[in-house]
Amino acid sequence: MPTSVMSTSSGDDGRTPSAAISAAGLRKSYGDKVVLDGIDLHIPAGSVFALLGPNGAGKTTAVKILSTLVTADGGQAQVAGHDVARSPDGVRAAIGVTGQFSAVDGLITGEENMLLMADLHHLSRREGRRVAAELLERFDLTEAAKKPASTYSGGMKRRLDIAMTLVGNPRIIFLDEPTTGLDPRSRHTMWQIIRELVTDGVTVFLTTQYLEEADELADRIAVLHNAGIAAEGTADELKRMIPGGHVRLRFTEPAAYRSAAAALSDITRDDEALALRIPSDGSQRALRSILDRLDSAGIQADELTVHTPDLDDVFFALTGPAEAPTQPSRSSRPTQSEETVR
Template structure:
């Protein structure tokens, strides 16, 4: 599989502020690549560089096979940038906004109208086509924003926080849209504050902190790198708890709750191995499994979050 984006050592400063400090990564075509990071970590700056809105101080990137510096027009022709409805003109109706994009993209009138109609249908906006976006709900505005981006038929879309502020149903709809785009072969570069969103959608995730990528991989790989996977066993009596604690070195007892926390260091079969070490006469009343999620990854790798002294 070829890569839609290959970034090598991207660096960008604003005066004394180092916004990006040597960022390198690859985003495979036809996948969702999620960029996570605390506020101010450099996400917006990275999207601005990759979409040719700003030039890096040093480093380079190829986007859809074109070098950012040598061929910015070719990069721009293949990408779409969404986000925070920057492109939506509230004086125009939803349909007029789409037709404006067709005009900007030099589509013929017929082609523009046909594509607008298809996108309005697809994103459930046909009934609202004659209304201005100011009369739309948050979810409808996001859908219009994506529809406007798709008027240009991009191979790569930058989706900036597509579900911030949306209710759970609208969020699900947006996730479905992203999945459909990817099924059609579009590459999605997603920035999000919602770690669950990255987990649901992304094949690969990069965590940015203070302008550097501090962790990258599939969601499963990242979760494996974070300690915290454990079993909690609950017992009927203090005697059972103590017997089990003696059998399971490294475990931590809670005498009040009658529970034992047992760290898990490996995957397949780990639960059974733990239970097998407990003598038969001991009655285990309940077992719960805690596996790290991307929240754990985020807090383990980003120092800004660590500064907040979060405990988990």
């Protein structure tokens, strides 16, 4: 049976932060297929939690259980202080859900979509129009508000979808792969919206296949694999779990290269490139140790490059290489896992 690896941090007073979402031993099967096999969660209020995993790993099932859309086979879960099984109405009143597929009705305008949600939340006509107008402005949809939603771009529909989710002023939002299919500009716009929500105190439960997205947004990340949580922690904590980090020193003078090789231990040499590779976790302390040894020997490297594992490495190490998650284009920016100092 898979086991959950929990790693929660305590507050300054030593107590565990209050949880907006918590689960213990959550289980779900469909026929002979075990989807969730006893997962545990503790998600502090006002944070972003990202759940990663291959296709079919159970991410959407977890969202559906926590948002009361399906019933768990076992275990317990609380959302906004309400037991998911015993008080589903309390949970629903506190949350908003944006699924993988847009809930926008393309046959009516953006404004009409918003007013429909206001009616479903039993807002008065006046209050509904005020809330709709404020959210349409916040999500930069005012100019398109009178147009049929079918004419909206993918990014606009996604923004409208989240705006509709916010009509009821939820303090916890489930975003199930919210940027799938969006272009890079729309994806970054969505990231900014999520950051603003958290700044306002909203808790965000995010499922995604974009590892860069989790790295950018999440306070904590869990990797779901084989029906259990394979690992959980901050992005940096997960990256440190994976071996392969190193520092590469390159020299232009053979004499300096040989002196550095003699001064340093546990190295891999590349005599042709005059380069040395030293295992390292990429921390400031490890880097300082290497530089201090070079300084003591009076050696100056011509190039120093720090290589650290990224979330791609974490994902593949925990789930295997067979099912790689979709990645957005990174051609517009340098990789975060490699930094060169000249």
